[in-house]
Amino acid sequence: MTVKFGLLALFVDGPKYGYQLCTEFEARTGGTWPVNVGQVYTTLERLDRDGLVAAEGTNADGRTMYAITDTGRAALDTWFATPVADSDRPRNELAIKLLTAATTPGVDVTAVVQRQRTESMRLMRDYTSLRREADRSDDVAGVLLLDGLVFALEGEIRWLDHVETTVLRRGGRLKPVARPRRAGRLSATTNRSSAS
Amino acid sequence: MSAGWRVTADRGTAPVLRFSGVGRVYPSGEATVVALDDVTLEVAAGELVAVMGQSGSGKSTLLAIGGGLDTPSSGQVLVEGTPLGGLNPSALARLRRDRIGYVFQDFNLVSGLTAAENVALPRELAGMSVRAARREALVALREVGLVDEVDRFPDQLSGGQQQRVAVARAVIGERRLLLADEPTGALDSSTGQAILDLIRARVDAGAAGVLVTHEARFASWADRIVFLRDGRMVDSTGDRDWAEQLLEEAS
Numbered sequence: 001m002t003v004k005f006g007l008l009a010l011f012v013d014g015p016k017y018g019y020q021l022c023t024e025f026e027a028r029t030g031g032t033w034p035v036n037v038g039q040v041y042t043t044l045e046r047l048d049r050d051g052l053v054a055a056e057g058t059n060a061d062g063r064t065m066y067a068i069t070d071t072g073r074a075a076l077d078t079w080f081a082t083p084v085a086d087s088d089r090p091r092n093e094l095a096i097k098l099l100t101a102a103t104t105p106g107v108d109v110t111a112v113v114q115r116q117r118t119e120s121m122r123l124m125r126d127y128t129s130l131r132r133e134a135d136r137s138d139d140v141a142g143v144l145l146l147d148g149l150v151f152a153l154e155g156e157i158r159w160l161d162h163v164e165t166t167v168l169r170r171g172g173r174l175k176p177v178a179r180p181r182r183a184g185r186l187s188a189t190t191n192r193s194s195a196s
Numbered sequence: 197m198s199a200g201w202r203v204t205a206d207r208g209t210a211p212v213l214r215f216s217g218v219g220r221v222y223p224s225g226e227a228t229v230v231a232l233d234d235v236t237l238e239v240a241a242g243e244l245v246a247v248m249g250q251s252g253s254g255k256s257t258l259l260a261i262g263g264g265l266d267t268p269s270s271g272q273v274l275v276e277g278t279p280l281g282g283l284n285p286s287a288l289a290r291l292r293r294d295r296i297g298y299v300f301q302d303f304n305l306v307s308g309l310t311a312a313e314n315v316a317l318p319r320e321l322a323g324m325s326v327r328a329a330r331r332e333a334l335v336a337l338r339e340v341g342l343v344d345e346v347d348r349f350p351d352q353l354s355g356g357q358q359q360r361v362a363v364a365r366a367v368i369g370e371r372r373l374l375l376a377d378e379p380t381g382a383l384d385s386s387t388g389q390a391i392l393d394l395i396r397a398r399v400d401a402g403a404a405g406v407l408v409t410h411e412a413r414f415a416s417w418a419d420r421i422v423f424l425r426d427g428r429m430v431d432s433t434g435d436r437d438w439a440e441q442l443l444e445e446a447s
Contacts, residue, residue, distance in 0.1 A: 114423065114425075114430055114431050115431070117423065117431075118421075118423065118431045118432070118433055120412075121248070121412060121415060121416065121421045121433055122421075122433040122434075124412060124413075124415075124416040125415075125416045125417075125418065125419075125421065125433060127416070128413075128416040128417055132396075150413060150416070153412070154412050154413055157412040158412075161250070
């Protein structure tokens with residue numbers, strides 16, 4: 001879904017050919033989200049099939065150029081105007097793993113938390129290093145994207161600390177509490193939209 | 197295969213700071229408190245190591261022992277190959293003054309001295325003339341972005357400026373070991389980032405750095421992050437070596 005609109009947005013400033021989309025997409029997302037050529041061409045075919053872009057001749061090198069259609073522009077406007085809903089986000093595997101660890105006998109929650117903390121810090125260190133490079137080359141979009149990734153990891157690490165402290169305070173394990181299935185169902189993605 | 201792909205510089209020298217089985221026990225009434233337990237750690241030139249852990253995990257004790265401000269109950273600490281335990285008090289004081297720079301959360305500047313005098317102080321204590329020490333201090337202050345403030349007293353400077361002075365003082369001279377204890381703790385986020393930038397730059401220029409922090413964002417500026425719990429090192433991110441990592445993942 002996101003790749004589709006991410007690619008569609010590239011046509012706003014003019015017609016493009018397939019391969020151009022790969023490099024421009026990566027440039028706009030700070031190089032942290034590589035897409036493969038196959039994925040780009042498949043997505044382009046779908047955009048064409050759905051009438052969001054249309055072929056308009058070839059360039060000097062004989063490559064087919066595509067341009068965004070009015071339908072495509074409207075779809076893109078709708079995409080920008082719609083906030084990302086929690087149901088669009090993947091389930092939070094970490095939350096599931098940690099809460100399962102905390103309620104399963106014989107599992108050392110502290111060790112599970114520490115392994116995750118180390119991994120998250122390793123990732124954050126790499127993002128920070130990429131961010132400094134992006135900053136040096138004045139790649140503001142890249143900096144902002146990496147800031148987002150760092151902020152998210154910061155939140156995750158804070159939550160890990162909180163889980164560890166809470167579980168330790170309760171003797172190293174949590175007691176599972178049965179919840180009524182229908183009222184206020186919470187998914188691991190903190191499903192605000194379904195609560196309304 | 198991997199040798200040709202190493203991204204991290206082959207430093208090829210002895211570590212600037214080496215902890216070997218270091219323990220620290222404090223008496224507490226009838227009982228004892230284990231502040232550090234069998235910590236082994238090496239920090240090379242050009243490497244910044246962050247130490248993370250909850251309060252009471254031994255982070256600051258580790259830093260104090262690394263800087264010769266505290267003495268281990270067991271194990272050995274070497275700074276540029278010199279065992280700190282074998283030094284008499286005046287030799288230790290000299291090594292601390294000439295080789296080790298500190299940055300603290302609350303800056304620890306001498307309030308009766310100007311920024312330039314604070315920075316020049318370790319050089320004057322090492323026997324340098326006032327004029328030559330000031331010249332070095334001005335260079336160090338310019339490196340941390342202070343030019344117009346050099347003759348101001350600490351209470352005439354903002355927190356961020358005071359910490360810049362402290363960083364300049366920590367890196368003046370031949371010092372190759374930079375120890376920072378929550379250097380961003382009293383600063384807002386962007387000022388903290390600017391301070392980290394200075395520390396990082398000094399390390400990239402060849403110093404060895406240890407950064408104690410509880411803030412993940414600042415720890416992520418380090419090449420390696422080690423985690424302490426109850427005085428023990430429980431984990432480490434390992435060295436940064438992306439190419440090797442990629443090769444491993446690919447194979």
